[in-house]
Amino acid sequence: MILDKTQLTLVDGEAPELPPKQEVPVYPASQAGGSTPSDEPPPYAGPSTQTHQGPSGAQRHNSHLQSVAEQEVNYIALVSKNNSISGSYMINTELPQSDMLTRCKWGPLDKANKKMYGKRNKGVPNASVHTRHGAIALNLATGGQSSAYSKAHVQVSSRHGKVHVNIYSIQENKHICLEVSTRHGNIVVFVPPTFAGALQLRTRRGNVQFLPEFERNARLLNASDKGALVLFGQNVQNPVIDMHDLISDSCMLSTRHGRIVIGVSGVDHYDEVQGPNLLEKLGSLSMLFLGRDVTKPMQEMQRKMQEAAQRF
Numbered sequence: 001m002i003l004d005k006t007q008l009t010l011v012d013g014e015a016p017e018l019p020p021k022q023e024v025p026v027y028p029a030s031q032a033g034g035s036t037p038s039d040e041p042p043p044y045a046g047p048s049t050q051t052h053q054g055p056s057g058a059q060r061h062n063s064h065l066q067s068v069a070e071q072e073v074n075y076i077a078l079v080s081k082n083n084s085i086s087g088s089y090m091i092n093t094e095l096p097q098s099d100m101l102t103r104c105k106w107g108p109l110d111k112a113n114k115k116m117y118g119k120r121n122k123g124v125p126n127a128s129v130h131t132r133h134g135a136i137a138l139n140l141a142t143g144g145q146s147s148a149y150s151k152a153h154v155q156v157s158s159r160h161g162k163v164h165v166n167i168y169s170i171q172e173n174k175h176i177c178l179e180v181s182t183r184h185g186n187i188v189v190f191v192p193p194t195f196a197g198a199l200q201l202r203t204r205r206g207n208v209q210f211l212p213e214f215e216r217n218a219r220l221l222n223a224s225d226k227g228a229l230v231l232f233g234q235n236v237q238n239p240v241i242d243m244h245d246l247i248s249d250s251c252m253l254s255t256r257h258g259r260i261v262i263g264v265s266g267v268d269h270y271d272e273v274q275g276p277n278l279l280e281k282l283g284s285l286s287m288l289f290l291g292r293d294v295t296k297p298m299q300e301m302q303r304k305m306q307e308a309a310q311r312f
Helices: 111-117 212-217 278-289 295-311
Strands: 071-073 076-080 085-092 127-131 136-143 150-158 163-170 174-182 187-191 197-203 208-210 218-223 227-232 249-255 260-264
Touching (some): 076 085, 136 150, 208 212
Parallel strands (some): 163 187, 174 249, 208 260
């Protein structure tokens, strides 16, 4: 540290005298309010057994898109772009109606089903689930407190995702109309043994598969290259699909490039196993005939083609 010369206090080499020492008065303990040296310290209580817990993190609640417990709903709409949607819902048409959904414009998922809606249909489904890329897995049932006839209208659609709908229960006099549509995703639907009504199936380039129990109890009315009309159940009075018919069930399943699989809930089982892709098939053939694997060169060539396409 550098000191300025004007701050120096030494004169002729002699230091100034120190001020006289002042005595500090000692007050009695009663007046000072302090403790005397004779006072004993407080007893040692030892370490506390209570441990400090940090702030608990926010509890993870199940998203409304991933419902676990069964929910009784009516006029519910679930929409997602990339996320999957799954849940178990009992549709009760006797629950109050939502004003928000009634203001929306709803229509058939497939234009070919427009004539089944009719002119007097409001087009407001009791449940609506839509995704663009995500998969959909739903467990559905119908219910209600009264014995009056009713029909729950359910719309489920995905552009590229797979759709799996399991109708595990239909209460007496509480019927259902299920409408499912995809572009590229497969459609798997299970109907309960008490299902009684018609199923309209439409596909352009896919195929339709009936699982064993459903096939034994189904009746094929007509079939073509684009679809089929099937009856399932006992005492089916109306062989056509009518959304305003409250005494029968109905399904309208349509896809462009996907596959349609139908079975009976609780009886049929379907395990979708993806087969090998084209590169894996070519690799197995090369190992069989040439004794070497050619999938890696093909993958490298495919990668280079993708990079070249991105440049342009």
